[in-house]
Structures are given as structure tokens and as C-alpha cells.
Amino acid sequence: MSAAEEIAKLAKSAFEDSQLVASAERVNALHHIRKALESNKSQILAANREDLQAAQIEVDAGRMSESLLKRLDLDKSDKWDSMLQGISDVADLPDPTGIVSYAKELDDGLELYRVSCPIGVLLVIFEARPEVVVNIAALAIKSGNSAILKGGKESNKTTQLLSQAIATGLSQSSLPATYVQTIQTRAEVASLLALDQYIDLVIPRGSNSLVQNIQNNTRIPVMGHADGLCSVYLDESADVDKAVRVVLDSKTDYPSACNSTETLIVHESLLQSVWPIVGRALLDAGVRLLCDPPTLIALSSLAPQPLNLALAGPSTPSSYRTEHLALTLSVVALPSLPAAVRFINAHSSHHTDAIVAESQAAASAFCRGVDSAGTFVNASTRFADGFRYGFGTEVGISTGRIHARGPVGLEGLVIYKYMMRSTDAKGHVVGDFGAGGKRYKHKDIVAAAVPF
Structure with missing residues (x-):
């Protein structure tokens, strides 16, 4: 042996x-x-x-x-x-x-x-x-x-x-x-x-x-x-202060953790409003931004230049499939919530994804549509943790089904087993049931524990 x-x-x-x-x-x-x-x-x-x-x-x-x-x-x-x-x-x-x-x-x-x-x-x-x-x-x-x-x-x-x-x-x-x-x-x-x-x-x-x-x-x-390819989506209804807090915490609290955010998705309507403020906060925190053309242009066109643009550069298609595990964040602008949901489902590892939104309809659609183990509204992806959930600790985070x-x-x-007990003097046999015989009762029993 x-x-x-x-x-x-x-x-x-x-x-x-x-x-x-x-x-x-x-x-x-x-x-x-x-x-x-x-x-x-x-x-x-x-x-x-x-x-x-x-x-x-x-x-x-x-x-x-x-x-x-x-x-x-x-x-x-x-x-x-x-x-x-x-x-x-x-x-x-x-x-x-x-x-x-x-x-x-x-x-x-x-x-x-x-x-x-x-x-x-x-x-x-x-x-x-x-x-x-x-x-x-x-x-x-x-x-x-x-x-x-x-x-x-x-x-x-x-x-x-x-x-x-x-x-x-x-x-x-x-x-x-x-x-x-x-x-x-x-x-x-x-x-x-x-x-x-x-x-x-x-x-x-x-x-x-x-x-x-x-x-x-x-x-x-x-x-x-598996990998923690988590994302945050800034919906068109996003509150700017919530966006800054949630995105910063999701990326910078512990960048090497599997529940750290690796991709930021920005609704196109926010490119000249919420996104530059969030981008500034990320750059000030030392986060390297890998941006698609719209988000990079929106940062570069700001005047006067308040940003450390040395940390901002172009993304590649592989950026959105990379678990950076560092102060690096991939950024992409998309035209709608459905587009964001499709993007996440195509690129994520189905770990944890969050939306920043004031619209309840958008939040509900995001949570239903994103196929991940955790879907959060206005909360950091870093909350995806057994200790924080009240489990004491965790074996890991399952991204399967x-x-x-x-x-x-x-x-x-734990799984389960089925336990059966007959208290009849003769025991029970299947032959007693069916045509011309007994019918199953299937009556609910109120029980917190097995009585035998």
C-alpha cells in the first residue's frame, strides 16, 4: 500500500x-x-x-x-x-x-x-x-x-x-x-x-x-x-459618493484577495460626470487604470489636469480576463445595463459582482441577470467572505453550481440522507400499497430532529 x-x-x-x-x-x-x-x-x-x-x-x-x-x-x-x-x-x-x-x-x-x-x-x-x-x-x-x-x-x-x-x-x-x-x-x-x-x-x-x-x-x-474576476458596474443612476466609496474599497482594501474588484464598468452617460471623479480617487490611491478608449479619453480631456495620468493607459482584450491581484483595475464604458450584464457573464469568473445604483429596477435586474455566486447593490465586493457572512470562516468560495x-x-x-422508521407491529412492506391496497398519506410531520 x-x-x-x-x-x-x-x-x-x-x-x-x-x-x-x-x-x-x-x-x-x-x-x-x-x-x-x-x-x-x-x-x-x-x-x-x-x-x-x-x-x-x-x-x-x-x-x-x-x-x-x-x-x-x-x-x-x-x-x-x-x-x-x-x-x-x-x-x-x-x-x-x-x-x-x-x-x-x-x-x-x-x-x-x-x-x-x-x-x-x-x-x-x-x-x-x-x-x-x-x-x-x-x-x-x-x-x-x-x-x-x-x-x-x-x-x-x-x-x-x-x-x-x-x-x-x-x-x-x-x-x-x-x-x-x-x-x-x-x-x-x-x-x-x-x-x-x-x-x-x-x-x-x-x-x-x-x-x-x-x-x-x-x-x-x-x-x-477558482479565480476572483470580480467587477463593479456604475449604473446611470449611480450616486457619485457611493460610487467612490464602493469602488475604492472594492479595489484597494486588499488588492490580492479573490474578492477584490478587477474590472470597473461605467455607463456611458457617466463619462463626463461620475467617472472622472471616481477615476481621480482611484489614481490618487495609486491604482493603475487600464482603460478602453472612451474612459481614457474622458480622463485625458479633463482641464486643468488634476490626475496622475502616468497611471492611466490603454487596456487590451485580455485585461478584462485578468485577475490582477494588485493595484490595477481594468475599466470599460458600456451603453446600458443589459450590455453590462452580458459583459460580466462573458468575462467574469462568476465569483462576486456589484452594482452602484439608485434605481431599484436596475439593481433588481442586475442581481437577477448576473450569473455569479454573489451579486451586491451599493456594497463592496470585499464583503464576499465567510467570516463577514457569519459563517465563522470558510473553506473557500465556490464558483460552481x-x-x-x-x-x-x-x-x-453537509449533504443529507433519508431515514425511515416503521413502528407497526409487522413492519411495513411496499406490497401493502397500490391497487386494492393502502394509499400513501404523505402527511407533514413537524420535527426539528429525528426522533430515533
Whole structure:
């Protein structure tokens, strides 16, 4: 048996064994994991600094982007504290398993329940951000799933110590120590993708190329988190102050995030009014603008020149399909709301898109017409986040169309099973129903939980 198969087999066994463990024990495990992380903070951050130093060499050599480097820093701002708080937030959320979503009495003494349950063994593959190890581990444990995690090689040292802390926490609970495992190499990933007898769902979190490569090399269902090609559309009814606030925040709050806006669409009627004010604010914030001819001309024709036009230049067709992950924004002018909707659906990654509009009709049409996981009105695309949605944290943002879409929290990590019970002295058989026999009652049962 290969090492990868042993890992997968242990994960499956851990999942199956955990199904008879009380949900309260999963919460207990999360508290122990948080304590283990707190106890090992200095060592973990020291490892993170080593990863950052190695990554800086790659950036200096032109082999890694600055945006990727920024994602590696676990000690930046409040990232460490947010990671720990995410564990506590997930622990405090309601148990997503055992919830009844359908209950019927089919016959006297014959009851049917649809009940939420874990998916099984998750294989989660992600790039750069080391805190994702903890985020996903917390969600997997709380939702009753076992997990195998593979982070990017650029964060190996950090990931190893985070994983050790998670294992320490698990060892102090009733859950198997192999409930959350990590792997380090692409060869292990390739082997695991063939083990559909053990692994139930693959969640790739990264670039389109990563997601597509995995989808093309496995029979296991894939829930993809791909590029974040988000956009903001300034409708002809847009308020200028809202436009400035929403566009600036969407682009500059954290440019390397997948929910940062990459494309600004301007209604043609705003070229001489709202757009120059928004453009000035972006340029003053150091944003490089890649403009189509109408938006570039509108900026260039302003007199006196108040803008740093050194940061404004022409776009190319590829600009609108590029996830810049930096202070760069592609800009295009379009004649109507329907044209904007068509443009977004043709160019976006179906992640999150926003409209700035005072017209309720325009806002409604935008939200219905744009085929993305999130459609916002007068709000920054940066709100597309599991923590901000109240999910505690997230596995990723699904841009697909399976059971989970958008930020994937606990509810995205459960499915359901049907449970049936007969209390009849003889039991129930299908032969008793039909022509000349019984008829199904299909009577609603009010039930918050399965009574058996």
C-alpha cells in the first residue's frame, strides 16, 4: 500500500469512527486546537518568517508575485488573531448535522425524514495562505468530516507546525488523531485523486489552472474555488459618493484577495460626470487604470489636469480576463445595463459582482441577470467572505453550481440522507400499497430532529 493510500484509508476510517462521537466532542476538539495554537504561537510565527524569507528570494528573482508573498504572512495585521477567533466562531455555530429538512408520515406508523449529515472525507488543495489549514480544519471538524489538506510549497514550514498543533488538539479529544491530516507533495495529490473509494469530495482553492487540472485528473466530485474576476458596474443612476466609496474599497482594501474588484464598468452617460471623479480617487490611491478608449479619453480631456495620468493607459482584450491581484483595475464604458450584464457573464469568473445604483429596477435586474455566486447593490465586493457572512470562516468560495455556492461554510460541507422508521407491529412492506391496497398519506410531520 502506498503512503498516499494509507493516508486516505486512515482518513476514511477516522470519518466512519467519528460518526458515533457526540457533536459536543467536536466542539471540545476545536477548543483544544485553539489552545494548542496559542501555546505554539512563537514557533509557528518563526516558521512563517522563514517561509517569507524564502519567498522574498523568489519574488526578487521574478519567480513569485508580490501578491502571493503578501498572502503568506501570518503575522500581518490581525491575521493570527482572526484565525484563532475563526475557530471559536465555528465552535459556537449551531451543529449543521442532524437537521430535518423534510418529514412525512407515509402511512400510520411509517415515517420518513431527510436529515443533514457530513459528506465524508474531504481533500482540500489550496495555495499560499497558511491560515487556510486552520480554517478548513475547524469547518471539517465541526461539520463531522475528516480532511486531508495540501497547502502550497511556499508555506510548508508554517503548515507543518500548524498541522502539528491541530493534531495535538485532536489527541486531547475523543476524535481520531488522523481526523485531519496534511500532505506536502504534488505526487501525493496525484495519488489521492485516484482514490475515489476513500475520498468523497475534492476542494481546490486557487487558480483556474489548479482547478481545471484537478477536474481533469479525478473521478471524485470537485467543488472548485477558482479565480476572483470580480467587477463593479456604475449604473446611470449611480450616486457619485457611493460610487467612490464602493469602488475604492472594492479595489484597494486588499488588492490580492479573490474578492477584490478587477474590472470597473461605467455607463456611458457617466463619462463626463461620475467617472472622472471616481477615476481621480482611484489614481490618487495609486491604482493603475487600464482603460478602453472612451474612459481614457474622458480622463485625458479633463482641464486643468488634476490626475496622475502616468497611471492611466490603454487596456487590451485580455485585461478584462485578468485577475490582477494588485493595484490595477481594468475599466470599460458600456451603453446600458443589459450590455453590462452580458459583459460580466462573458468575462467574469462568476465569483462576486456589484452594482452602484439608485434605481431599484436596475439593481433588481442586475442581481437577477448576473450569473455569479454573489451579486451586491451599493456594497463592496470585499464583503464576499465567510467570516463577514457569519459563517465563522470558510473553506473557500465556490464558483460552481453544485450544492454549495459562494463562501462555503458549515452548510456547504453537509449533504443529507433519508431515514425511515416503521413502528407497526409487522413492519411495513411496499406490497401493502397500490391497487386494492393502502394509499400513501404523505402527511407533514413537524420535527426539528429525528426522533430515533
